[in-house]
Each structure stands twice: as C-alpha cells, then as structure tokens.
Amino acid sequence: AQSVAQPEDQVNVAEGNPLTVKCTYSVSGNPYLFWYVQYPNRGLQFLLKYITGDNLVKGSYGFEAEFNKSQTSFHLKKPSALVSDSALYFCAVRDSVTGGGNKLTFGTGTQLKVEL
Amino acid sequence: DSGVTQTPKHLITATGQRVTLRCSPRSGDLSVYWYQQSLDQGLQFLIQYYNGEERAKGNILERFSAQQFPDLHSELNLSSLELGDSALYFCASSPPDRGAGANVLTFGAGSRLTVL
Numbered sequence: 209a210q211s212v213a214q215p216e217d218q219v220n221v222a223e224g225n226p227l228t229v230k231c232t233y234s235v236s237g238n239p240y241l242f243w244y245v246q247y248p249n250r251g252l253q254f255l256l257k258y259i260t261g262d263n264l265v266k267g268s269y270g271f272e273a274e275f276n277k278s279q280t281s282f283h284l285k286k287p288s289a290l291v292s293d294s295a296l297y298f299c300a301v302r303d304s305v306t307g308g309g310n311k312l313t314f315g316t317g318t319q320l321k322v323e324l
Numbered sequence: 325d326s327g328v329t330q331t332p333k334h335l336i337t338a339t340g341q342r343v344t345l346r347c348s349p350r351s352g353d354l355s356v357y358w359y360q361q362s363l364d365q366g367l368q369f370l371i372q373y374y375n376g377e378e379r380a381k382g383n384i385l386e387r388f389s390a391q392q393f394p395d396l397h398s399e400l401n402l403s404s405l406e407l408g409d410s411a412l413y414f415c416a417s418s419p420p421d422r423g424a425g426a427n428v429l430t431f432g433a434g435s436r437l438t439v440l
C-alpha cells in the first residue's frame with residue numbers, strides 16, 4: 209500500500225531564513241507526489257506536484273520540492289520564509305498503478321511556524 | 325474560493341442521528357472525493373466517484389454511504405452517529421482522467437460535524 213511519512217510535527221524557522229519540510233514515500237511503481245497547504249479553517253490548497261521529469265519542481269508562492277528516488281524523499285523547500293507561510297503542510301502520494309482511482313494518501317502534516 | 329462548494333459549513337447533532345453532507349464539484353470536474361480529517365486520525369480517504377460511479381473506496385464505515393448524482397454533485401450520508409464521528413469532512417474534485425491537471429485535487433472548505 210502507498211504511504212507517506214512526515215517525520216516532523218512542527219518546524220520553526222525565522223522569517224527570511226530558508227525552510228525545509230520533510231517527506232518520504234513508499235509506493236509500488238512510479239510515484240505521483242504532491243504538496244498541499246492548509247490554513248486555519250480552510251480547505252487544502254495545492255502547492256506543487258511531481259509526476260515525471262525534472263527532479264526539482266517549482267510551485268506556488270515560491271515553494272519548490274526536490275524528488276529523490278534513491279532516498280524516496282520529496283522535501284518541500286523555500287529559500288526565504290515569510291510569516292504568512294505559517295500553516296499546516298501535507299505531503300501526499302498517488303500510486304501510478306491504474307485501477308485505483310486518483311485518490312491521494314496524505315501524510316500526518318507538518319505545522320510550519322515562521323517567526324519574526 | 326476553490327470552486328468546490330460544501331454545505332453545511334457547520335453541523336451539530338446528537339449521537340444516533342443521521343446527517344447528509346453535500347458537495348458540488350468545480351465546473352468540468354468529473355471526480356469527487358470525500359476525506360475525513362480528525363485530530364487522531366489525520367486525513368483519511370473515504371470514497372471516490374467518477375462520473376456517477378464508485379471508483380475507489382477507502383476507510384469508509386458501513387454506517388457511511390455516498391453517491392454522485394447525474395449533475396455530478398455528491399452527498400455523503402452519515403448514520404447512527406457516534407462521538408468519534410466528530411470531524412471535518414472535506415470534498416475534493418478533479419478533472420477528467422486524461423485532462424490537464426487530472427491528478428490535482430481541488431478541495432472545498434469542509435463541513436465541520438460535531439456529535440454531542
């Protein structure tokens with residue numbers, strides 16, 4: 209069964225510093241990987257995805273993620289954090305094996321706190 | 325506004341009761357997904373429909389059922405409610421399988437269910 213792991217419940221970073229939110233995955237076949245962000249009392253918003261191609265994926269709001277097949281990781285990064293980036297971040301995976309629909313399996317989430 | 329509409333936003337009911345949550349997908353999207361978000365279980369996939377037919381099933385209890393209607397809106401029915409069913413229920417939609425953005429789920433703002 210496909211799964212993702214987000215090893216950190218919370219990440220704290222100072223505004224202006226680079227941030228990394230970690231994610232590792234486990235799938236059969238090639239992975240489709242996603243990052244979503246959830247602000248308080250809101251639904252999840254899509255940030256970026258990796259399907260195939262370049263290992264460095266650029267997404268919304270200056271975020272990017274690096275796909276590493278050998279380490280089965282898909283860490284989310286941003287060169288310079290903003291206080292407004294503070295939110296709950298979810299990594300998700302969809303198995304590329306057909307027949308299972310497009311459902312995503314989400315990690316447990318990482319709370320990002322950016323402080324002045 | 326994501327384009328995915330969920331009603332009601334909040335719902336308070338008693339144990340043993342039955343409720344119906346409604347979701348209207350984004351215009352043009354054929355798939356609807358239901359997820360449950362709770363503090364102890366995280367984001368759990370419940371069920372997916374594609375153009376009116378069940379496509380994938382996750383950790384959905386037998387007390388829960390869903391359907392997608394010809395106009396593509398979906399309803400999630402929760403019956404014999406228990407305290408543990410209190411959660412945020414999200415609906416998401418995605419475009420046709422081979423369309424642009426087929427793998428990206430767009431989430432609604434959620435329906436918060438409180439069972440007393």
